[in-house]
Each structure stands twice: as C-alpha cells, then as structure tokens.
Amino acid sequence: MKFDTKFVDNAESLKSKLKELPKEWYMIQITAQYESPSVLKYGKFTSSEMHAIHITVLPTGASNMEPLCITLPKPMTQVSYDVCKEVHKLLGNYKSELQATYASYEEYWKMRKNQNNKMKAAIEALEKIWLREWRVLFMADPIEDVDIVKEIHNMIDKLILDFKPSVKISQRCRWLLKKVSVGACFLTREEIARAVKFLIPNNKKLASNIILSIYGKLSCMKELENIKRKTLVLIIEENLDYLAFEAMEIIKCHPTTRFSCLHVVYALFKEHEDTIVDGCKIIKAKDDMGICVVNPSGGLNKMEQRLKLFMNFWLPKWKSSYNKEPDEKMFEDALVNHDILMYSGHGSGIQYVSGEDIEKMRVRSTVLLFGCNSVKLLVIGGRYPPYGVSNQYLIACSPCLLGMLWEVTDADIDKMTANFISSWIPSSSEKSWAEVDLNSWLSGTLKLTENTKKEEIKLDSEMLRAVANAKQTCSQYMTAAAIVVRGLPIKIT
Numbered sequence: 001m002k003f004d005t006k007f008v009d010n011a012e013s014l015k016s017k018l019k020e021l022p023k024e025w026y027m028i029q030i031t032a033q034y035e036s037p038s039v040l041k042y043g044k045f046t047s048s049e050m051h052a053i054h055i056t057v058l059p060t061g062a063s064n065m066e067p068l069c070i071t072l073p074k075p076m077t078q079v080s081y082d083v084c085k086e087v088h089k090l091l092g093n094y095k096s097e098l099q100a101t102y103a104s105y106e107e108y109w110k111m112r113k114n115q116n117n118k119m120k121a122a123i124e125a126l127e128k129i130w131l132r133e134w135r136v137l138f139m140a141d142p143i144e145d146v147d148i149v150k151e152i153h154n155m156i157d158k159l160i161l162d163f164k165p166s167v168k169i170s171q172r173c174r175w176l177l178k179k180v181s182v183g184a185c186f187l188t189r190e191e192i193a194r195a196v197k198f199l200i201p202n203n204k205k206l207a208s209n210i211i212l213s214i215y216g217k218l219s220c221m222k223e224l225e226n227i228k229r230k231t232l233v234l235i236i237e238e239n240l241d242y243l244a245f246e247a248m249e250i251i252k253c254h255p256t257t258r259f260s261c262l263h264v265v266y267a268l269f270k271e272h273e274d275t276i277v278d279g280c281k282i283i284k285a286k287d288d289m290g291i292c293v294v295n296p297s298g299g300l301n302k303m304e305q306r307l308k309l310f311m312n313f314w315l316p317k318w319k320s321s322y323n324k325e326p327d328e329k330m331f332e333d334a335l336v337n338h339d340i341l342m343y344s345g346h347g348s349g350i351q352y353v354s355g356e357d358i359e360k361m362r363v364r365s366t367v368l369l370f371g372c373n374s375v376k377l378l379v380i381g382g383r384y385p386p387y388g389v390s391n392q393y394l395i396a397c398s399p400c401l402l403g404m405l406w407e408v409t410d411a412d413i414d415k416m417t418a419n420f421i422s423s424w425i426p427s428s429s430e431k432s433w434a435e436v437d438l439n440s441w442l443s444g445t446l447k448l449t450e451n452t453k454k455e456e457i458k459l460d461s462e463m464l465r466a467v468a469n470a471k472q473t474c475s476q477y478m479t480a481a482a483i484v485v486r487g488l489p490i491k492i493t
Contacts, residue, residue, distance in 0.1 A: 023061025024279025026140035029235035116477035133191035136183030140229040185221035234258040238385035247481040255464030257485045280491035287317035290340030303410040305444045314427045341365045348374040355392035363398035375403030400487030412479040420470035463490040
C-alpha cells in the first residue's frame, strides 16, 4: 500500500478547477497503476486481470483539503479469486446463455440465479478483496451536519491533541483517519485496525487508542449506513469501466454518476453552469417535456404493451412512438428541442442516428437508454481506450445519460423504468403508479389496487436518487448492476 503525494506536486491548475465544481459533489478517480510496456501482455494494457489501482480523492468547492491518492496493490498471490477474470468470463457468456433454449422454466431460472450469484460474488470481492478497507473512500459525506459525525471527528482530533508525547499528523492523514472512523459501520474490526495502523505506522500507542475508540462508537453508527449523502462523482478509467462499482453495498443506495476523465467533468459543468443549483442541473417540469421511443425495430411486443400502458397512465402528454422506426429528424427533435429522450428498444438507438451526427448537435436532452449495452464502452484496439456512444452524447453537451453496461431482460428493466420515471417525473395523473397492480401490468393489463393514496407517494426530484431507489425494484441482480448514469446530476423542479 502506498500513500502518494506526488499527485499534488504539479496540480495548481487542477486544484483551481476543482474549487469551481459544486461542493455538493464528492469526487474520486479510479485508475490502473502504470506499467512499463515491456511487462504488458502483447504490448498493451489488459483489463482482464486484477492489478494495482490508484484511488484519488478530488475535493470540490472551497475545500481546504488537498487532492490525495492511495495506491492499492494487486491482491496477494494466495488470493485465487480474480474479480476481472470472473466478470469478463460471466459477461462473455451472458448473451448466449440468455438466448439459449432450456428444457423447462426451472432450468432457465436456475441459470439466471447462477448468473446473479456470480456477479454478486464478484462485486463483493471487488469490495472485500480488491478495495478492502479503502472502500470507505467511495462513501460521500452526509449532505447535512450530523451529530454523530461531528462527535467522531472531534474524538479523532482530541485523541491526537491529548496524546503525549505530542505527534505531528498531516492534514491528509487526519482526514483519512476521520474518513475511516465515520465509515467504520461498513468495515470489519480487522479492516478498521488495518487502516488505522497503515495511517499511523510509527506510533502504535496512538493507533491503538484510535482503534479502540472507534470500536466504542460502532453501536452509534447504524444511522450513517443510509443517511442522505452528497452526489458521488466517479471518474473511472475506460479500461475499468465495465466493473459495476455502483452495485457495491457501500454506495448502492446513494446518488452516483460516472465520467471517463476530469476534463469532461469540468467541460460539461462549465457548459451547463448557469442552470446548476446546489450541484444539480435544473430542468423545469412541464407536461410535454420529453419524447418516448418504444420498440422501434419490433420484436419486443410485450415490452411495448407494458410501456404503452405506463406512458398513457403517467405521461399522456408526451410525444410517444411505438413499433415504428424513427427518422433522423424525430431523433434530432427529441435531442435538441426536448428535455428528456426515453428510448426503450434494442441497443442504444445508434442505428437510427449515427454517433457522428450526434456529436455535431447541441444536445439539450437528458437521454434515457433502456436498451442492452446502451452505454457500454467498446474496445477499439491498439492504444485507443474503450469508446462508446455515451462519449458522443457528452461531446454534444447532453447533460446526462442513463443506460446499461450489458444485456438486460425486458420485464425486469420495464419494472425499473416505470418505478424510476414515476418517482422522478411529475404527472397530472389522479392516481399514483404505486396503486397499479404490477403483476397484472407485467402481463399486459392495467389494474388498480387500493393499497395507497397518491399524496402518500413522495417524488424524488433528483434523478440519481430516483435511479438508486428504482434499482432496488429489479428482480435480477444482473439487471440492477447493469444500470449506470454518466454525466451531471439532474433535478426536476
């Protein structure tokens, strides 16, 4: 393990840019450690094996905190489980397994359960084996002041101040001690001790005092697990983009978005700065704020039936197209003149408007791509990083995209879609979507229950929070893990 300070030596311009970004964001960057071309397989980086990674914390707003980087080594050789190999293997066979013919429903669902278990094991290994105790660096700060957080921070300061003989602790080290302490509810006792001892290697007595004090606070920290947090902005190196970091237990219930590099974060922020309030780009609600394209290539008739029922119920004023190929003019109108484009069909819709044409537009729309692999980055080859249609949307200044990293099945993603849209976008409907019988709807008919009243259902105007909540409605772990958002946090007022 390495605590790296070189990152900040030549970063004055970077720090000035970070100060411009919203204080409501918590930003970290995940990159692979550089390796000499002489040791790379076939002369290029391979993402199919676990390796050392850098986790860089990039404080935004008027923070006194300096950027810092912790380098995590490749897990020890005696650890036989390789997260990257397992995920590559699972995703490599995923499409063919979904499309295969099975002798019975039992066999099919056994296969699905096996896929879910494999991905769940991989994400758990990502947290526990690869990131280990430093997964707390992914935990954004609470959005409001919390007494227990203040108490823990004061405890760390007092333990350091009262220690005799006095010991000098750097600001970065003190910040990390507080981060580990507040995130201790997500760690084992062994991980807590290991993190503190790493941060204070030359003072066993102080380290022991801090460890025991954190243990004493564990029973009071339960409320911190699900407390409302700032938006986590992940900058993920393209070669690591296929990993579903958002599915980790420590962040899965919290608002998270991802970018490929800091330059895109800053450029997109500056482009939309005038409409960003409290860290979110503001969109004003209106009845016809979006366009919906469903099943444009045909072949997904059950999905079309379900979503037509939903759109007529929840967003009847939207311009919706079903089982009809949109022309480029319709797509351009949706992207340039509307606030939201919702696409539910095969892929990303790139077959109806080219990525090159998208790049030339000034895209206004937040783009929701509920198709398989819709925001997956594809390996181009050579020295080029993986690239996808999401890059082209962001180049065109689209504020935000939602999409899938791999294949998803229609019934499960339809359920998530309806839950997400109905909890994020306001409706003039007299009834709530929560009053709809989901089993009947999934079968193609709309039937109401008497479970709840509309006024009891609270909309979440922040898109990322609505997405995090809606993922919980997915029946399949593989579906929930596939859903990611790229771009700025969006809020509807």
